[in-house]
Amino acid sequence: GAGVSQTPSNKVTEKGKYVELRCDPISGHTALYWYRQSLGQGPEFLIYFQGTGAADDSGLPNDRFFAVRPEGSVSTLKIQRTERGDSAVYLCASSPRDGTYEQYFGPGTRLTVT
Amino acid sequence: DQQVKQNSPSLSVQEGRISILNCDYTNSMFDYFLWYKKYPAEGPTFLISISSIKDKNEDGRFTVFLNKSAKHLSLHIVPSQPGDSAVYFCAASAPFGGNEKLTFGTGTRLTIIP
Numbered sequence: 001g002a003g004v005s006q007t008p009s010n011k012v013t014e015k016g017k018y019v020e021l022r023c024d025p026i027s028g029h030t031a032l033y034w035y036r037q038s039l040g041q042g043p044e045f046l047i048y049f050q051g052t053g054a055a056d057d058s059g060l061p062n063d064r065f066f067a068v069r070p071e072g073s074v075s076t077l078k079i080q081r082t083e084r085g086d087s088a089v090y091l092c093a094s095s096p097r098d099g100t101y102e103q104y105f106g107p108g109t110r111l112t113v114t
Numbered sequence: 115d116q117q118v119k120q121n122s123p124s125l126s127v128q129e130g131r132i133s134i135l136n137c138d139y140t141n142s143m144f145d146y147f148l149w150y151k152k153y154p155a156e157g158p159t160f161l162i163s164i165s166s167i168k169d170k171n172e173d174g175r176f177t178v179f180l181n182k183s184a185k186h187l188s189l190h191i192v193p194s195q196p197g198d199s200a201v202y203f204c205a206a207s208a209p210f211g212g213n214e215k216l217t218f219g220t221g222t223r224l225t226i227i228p
Contacts, residue, residue, distance in 0.1 A: 042219050
């Protein structure tokens with residue numbers, strides 16, 4: 001079956017611009033996670049959705065970052081007034097929450113802020 | 115502070131021999147541990163996991179060992195194959211306490227020498 005997909009695969013934007021990153025989770029997975037991976041680091045948690053609601057947004061670095069999941073499937077991560085420090089690979093993962101705890105990752109969106 | 119640590123940034127192993135990757139954690143609330151494998155330009159792929167109620171879990175060539183008292187886990191790959199060359203991430207979560215977000219280590223780059 002289809003895995004987690006993310007679009008775009010690459011995004012280059014100028015400092016100060018607004019960007020949207022999209023995630024399509026595996027069909028039927030109720031839990032959705034966003035992570036950010038900087039060079040030489042492991043992925044870092046940003047936000048977790050259970051259904052339509054953000055169950056844990058403690059990883060969002062500041063109020064320039066926002067995410068939505070209006071219908072409980074596709075999610076969009078929104079970054080306002082981008083800064084060069086926002087450059088990273090943004091990863092999305094989903095899980096079925098069926099008693100297993102593995103998360104299945106998409107290929108990521110590489111964001112470069114110039 | 116780094117709650118999940120992988121102190122070896124890289125490891126080289128001869129094909130056919132055993133690869134041992136190590137991981138330490140500091141947060142005693144973690145009760146579920148996972149290993150992910152990552153190829154360049156792809157998202158992390160789930161390999162194997164272990165619950166804190168176990169000390170060993172085996173799946174084919176992959177075995178994970180957990181030493182709770184030492185807050186240490188390791189991944190054994192035997193025999194190692196060229197396709198195992200990748201970056202391996204250790205991750206931890208506290209799902210039994212209701213917190214399923216993953217905390218990752220910084221990764222170990224494994225190179226299998228033919």
